[in-house]
Structure formats: structure tokens, C-alpha cells
Amino acid sequence: MPQPNSESERTRLLESTAPLERMAYFRSELELQDESMAVLAPYRETFVKYAEDYADHLYAKFDRFAQTQLMLHMESSPGRLRRSWEYWFRALWTSGLDERFINMVWRSGVLHVALGIDQRFIDLAYGYTRRYCRDMAEREVPIPELRKVLRTVDALLDFCMLLATDAFISSTQRCDTEVMMGVAHQLRNPLTVIGGNAMRIRRTKGPCTDAQEHSEAIFEEAVRLERLVKAVGTYVDILNLKPEFEICSVPQLMSETLQILRPEYPSPDFEPELALEENNALVRGDERCLRPLFLQTLRNCLEAVDKANPRLRITSRPSTATPGFLQIEIENSGPSPDPDMIEALFEPFYSTRPLGTGFGLPIARLAAKKCMGSVTLRATPHGGCYTILLALPGAAGESVFFAGE
Known part of the structure; x- marks a missing residue:
């Protein structure tokens, strides 16, 4: 399985933290408060027992696609994905959506971007997971309680999807802005040299020469590109800005x-x-x-x-x-x-x-x-x-x- 380009990059990804205020807002909107979460309490131990089967189920689903087979079969540590999926499945029922769990799901979303995983496969994985969890609940939960449990299960998975999607959007935007700023930075110094030399040729005394005429065109283009670099910087600054209304x-x-x-x-x-x-x-x-x-x-x-x-x-x-x-x-x-x-x-x-x-x-x-x-x-x-x-x-x-x- 591909890995981030360096150990420092991997450390940065694993130390990133979720925007907890925004996540609290999502949780509130999905009505995932203590009272609604309490309906899962009698079934947590039962659901946790499905962790290994869930990981095998998800592995089998993605082993059918050419795009994901390579990642499954070329893991840096055999069985690592299955273990990660088992851990996530257990935490889904036992964590109470604490800060540690939220950051874990968020970092997985950030890591997906770093590894270049197609977000559509992540969404598909949540679709498989939702179907698996609903089938599991229908087997284990008495009919009188089933509706409330299924509603909470759906809300849990919706919350996880929002976490992963939020991380994907934030990380993708950061990558885009880093590229734009990097290009602008690399252009700035050469443009200064080109513009300065063109200006010196323009100021040469004596009859107008072809070199002076060419230098005029070079200088105008250098000025335009300098303005472009400045405009890109302004665009990126606004893109990264968190509005304060x-x-x-x-x-x-x-x-x-x-x-x-x-x-x-x-x-x-x-x-x-x-x-x-x-x-x-x-x-x-x-x-x-x-x-x-x-x-x-x-x-x-x-x-x-x-x-x-x-x-x-x-x-x-x-x-x-x-x-x-x-x-x-x-x-x-x-x-x-x-x-x-x-x-x-x-x-x-x-x-x-x-x-x-x-x-x-x-x-x-x-x-x-x-x-x-x-x-x-x-x-x-x-x-x-x-x-x-x-x-x-x-x-x-x-x-x-x-x-x-």
C-alpha cells in the first residue's frame, strides 16, 4: 500500500486534529446526544463481536475491484487494513464519539488524500458498512427496539461520513493552495531578475536597437507575470481565510x-x-x-x-x-x-x-x-x-x- 512521501509527512498527518467545534455542530444536527446514544448500550458488546467478520466482509467487497486490489495486496504490513477496520468498528460502538475517536476518523480522511485514494471508494465503503450494520442490527435487536437502534446507527455512520468528507475537503484545499503558493514563490525571483535586466537594456543610451525593442516586450511580460504572482497570492490568502462575520x-x-x-x-x-x-x-x-x-x-x-x-x-x-x-x-x-x-x-x-x-x-x-x-x-x-x-x-x-x- 502506498505511503506518504516522508516520515515527517506521515507524522504531520497523524498529529492533525479535527475541527471539534464544527464536529460538535454536526453531532447536534444529527441528534447524536447521550440520550439517543443510550439506545445502543444493551447491544454494544454484541455488535463488537462482529468486528472481525466486518473487516473480512469489507476486504472481500474491495478485492473485486482492479483499482483497489493493488492496495489490498501490496500492504506494507500484511493484514494491516483488516486490523484497522476491526479497530474502527469496535470504536464505533464503544467510544461514545469521544475526541479520540473523532480525531481518528478525521486523520483517516486526511490520510486518504495523502495516499491518493479515490473519495468515491471511501463513500462506497460507508455504503457497504451501513448495509452490514443494518443487517447486523436486524439479527440482534428485538423488533420493538429495532427502529430506534437503526436510526441511531444511521446517524452514527452519517457522522463518520461527514468527518471523513470534511477532512477530504480541507486536505484537498490545502494541497491546492500549497501548489499555487509554491509556483508563485518559484516564479517571483526569476521574474525580478528578468525584469531588472530588461529595464537596464531599455535604459541603454544611443539609437534604438532591436535588443531594446525586444527588451520592451520582455519587460511588459515580466510586469504582467509579477502582477499575476501577486494576484495568485491574494487569491490563496482569501481561499485560506476563515471569515469572522x-x-x-x-x-x-x-x-x-x-x-x-x-x-x-x-x-x-x-x-x-x-x-x-x-x-x-x-x-x-x-x-x-x-x-x-x-x-x-x-x-x-x-x-x-x-x-x-x-x-x-x-x-x-x-x-x-x-x-x-x-x-x-x-x-x-x-x-x-x-x-x-x-x-x-x-x-x-x-x-x-x-x-x-x-x-x-x-x-x-x-x-x-x-x-x-x-x-x-x-x-x-x-x-x-x-x-x-x-x-x-x-x-x-x-x-x-x-x-x-
């Missing part, structure tokens, strides 16, 4: 963002039209997400604005289509975006501008998502219009465990 002022954040963008205005006398509702000025979000959200959407509007007749209008009102949310619209004059290409604009690396990074709108969409909101773009007769939806105060409860995942 508070009441935020939209007019204040908009005004501060416009001030930052003033050097990018199409003319010195240009002024955007800010028409935000005073009675609905507050939203529930994280400023660390809202600032890049507003910055990127406003910047895109300014870049696309009609230079001969620049107009930028920002309005807000409670959404009628999505009650409980504030609808902010940012409309600019200029060419209307192609409706068939709008969704592509929100994909990383896609840009219609020669020096664009293709990360502005992906950053905006990710930042909106972190605040449980959204950002969309539509064509208008005289330009384009961004629509941002953000939660009004009191629109959602305090349980925001999935925000930013």
Missing part, C-alpha cells in the same frame, strides 16, 4: 475603495455616482473579503469604461429576488460584455486585456462566496452591470461553519 458599512468601504482607485480614473475630473440607500447601508460580512470584492469589481468597471463618455454608477437596495440580502449594482458605460463569454471572465487566467492577469473577477467571486454572497455580471444597452448580493444583518444565524470552505 461582523456588521460592515457598505458606503464606507465603497468610498475607501474608490479613493484607492482614484489614480486609475479615466480623467482627473471624473467622479463616480454613489447612490447607496442610507437605510440599508450595513451588511454582515468580513472586511478582509469585502475590500477585495469591491476593489476588483470597481477596477474592472473602470478598465472597461468608455473613455470618451465615462460613467460609473453604484446603487443599492434590498433584494426582492433574494430576501434578507442587499443588492449592490455597479454599472459602467462602455462596450457591453458578450453574454456568451461572461462566465469565462470569472475563471482564473482568462482575460480579454493584453496585460490582464485573469484573476480579478475570480478573486471577487471567491471573496463574495466567503461572505455567503455572490457577484454576477450582465450586459446592458450601454455597458455592463455587476450585481453583488450580501447578507443583511440578521439574515443568517451564527452557524457559518461552511463559509470559506
Whole structure:
């Protein structure tokens, strides 16, 4: 069976801990409290006796697939998987879902990612396990108690699946961000050298030479790539951010963002039209997400604005289509975006501008998502219009465990 690349990596995986607050929330939602768990007490010793048979059953199921046969037959320690499955099965009935058990299941999910195990096989294993446990309960539990026991058994397995899935999502996201940051880091120093040398060639005195013309193109590309590296860093920072929700002022954040963008205005006398509702000025979000959200959407509007007749209008009102949310619209004059290409604009690396990074709108969409909101773009007769939806105060409860995942 394949193993993590190093002993230090394996140690890191085995020492990782589950997000216990989120797991407590899952447990509460599944009604796995002491009272419901108590219905299993009379049958725990009986269920535990099935551990070895369960492990054999699961082994036989996966020994039928070419994709999993190799892992079963090439174990670093023969019988290790069976022993692990036996241990898990016993702990399922005896642990009381204590912190040790929760961390064990969580770490198994992290390890599955490190080993490159297809998550669909993990889900399939839980499907086999659910069927096995239900058959076992139907054999061992008297009919008057069977319904309550089966309900608790299902909730137990649902909880374990949530644990493993949560670990899978968190670990996969961490792997993705590590790759992105690694690439950005490796590019940064070479780009500095390339850009610096191109700049020195550009400054060479005398008649313009082919080398100077080529250096101009090299310098422009180096600048674009440096901007791309910075944008990737911003994207990863937001991706890793755990939102801390508070009441935020939209007019204040908009005004501060416009001030930052003033050097990018199409003319010195240009002024955007800010028409935000005073009675609905507050939203529930994280400023660390809202600032890049507003910055990127406003910047895109300014870049696309009609230079001969620049107009930028920002309005807000409670959404009628999505009650409980504030609808902010940012409309600019200029060419209307192609409706068939709008969704592509929100994909990383896609840009219609020669020096664009293709990360502005992906950053905006990710930042909106972190605040449980959204950002969309539509064509208008005289330009384009961004629509941002953000939660009004009191629109959602305090349980925001999935925000930013």
C-alpha cells in the first residue's frame, strides 16, 4: 500500500486534529446526544463481536475491484487494513464519539488524500458498512427496539461520513493552495531578475536597437507575470481565510475603495455616482473579503469604461429576488460584455486585456462566496452591470461553519 512521501509527512498527518467545534455542530444536527446514544448500550458488546467478520466482509467487497486490489495486496504490513477496520468498528460502538475517536476518523480522511485514494471508494465503503450494520442490527435487536437502534446507527455512520468528507475537503484545499503558493514563490525571483535586466537594456543610451525593442516586450511580460504572482497570492490568502462575520458599512468601504482607485480614473475630473440607500447601508460580512470584492469589481468597471463618455454608477437596495440580502449594482458605460463569454471572465487566467492577469473577477467571486454572497455580471444597452448580493444583518444565524470552505 502506498505511503506518504516522508516520515515527517506521515507524522504531520497523524498529529492533525479535527475541527471539534464544527464536529460538535454536526453531532447536534444529527441528534447524536447521550440520550439517543443510550439506545445502543444493551447491544454494544454484541455488535463488537462482529468486528472481525466486518473487516473480512469489507476486504472481500474491495478485492473485486482492479483499482483497489493493488492496495489490498501490496500492504506494507500484511493484514494491516483488516486490523484497522476491526479497530474502527469496535470504536464505533464503544467510544461514545469521544475526541479520540473523532480525531481518528478525521486523520483517516486526511490520510486518504495523502495516499491518493479515490473519495468515491471511501463513500462506497460507508455504503457497504451501513448495509452490514443494518443487517447486523436486524439479527440482534428485538423488533420493538429495532427502529430506534437503526436510526441511531444511521446517524452514527452519517457522522463518520461527514468527518471523513470534511477532512477530504480541507486536505484537498490545502494541497491546492500549497501548489499555487509554491509556483508563485518559484516564479517571483526569476521574474525580478528578468525584469531588472530588461529595464537596464531599455535604459541603454544611443539609437534604438532591436535588443531594446525586444527588451520592451520582455519587460511588459515580466510586469504582467509579477502582477499575476501577486494576484495568485491574494487569491490563496482569501481561499485560506476563515471569515469572522461582523456588521460592515457598505458606503464606507465603497468610498475607501474608490479613493484607492482614484489614480486609475479615466480623467482627473471624473467622479463616480454613489447612490447607496442610507437605510440599508450595513451588511454582515468580513472586511478582509469585502475590500477585495469591491476593489476588483470597481477596477474592472473602470478598465472597461468608455473613455470618451465615462460613467460609473453604484446603487443599492434590498433584494426582492433574494430576501434578507442587499443588492449592490455597479454599472459602467462602455462596450457591453458578450453574454456568451461572461462566465469565462470569472475563471482564473482568462482575460480579454493584453496585460490582464485573469484573476480579478475570480478573486471577487471567491471573496463574495466567503461572505455567503455572490457577484454576477450582465450586459446592458450601454455597458455592463455587476450585481453583488450580501447578507443583511440578521439574515443568517451564527452557524457559518461552511463559509470559506
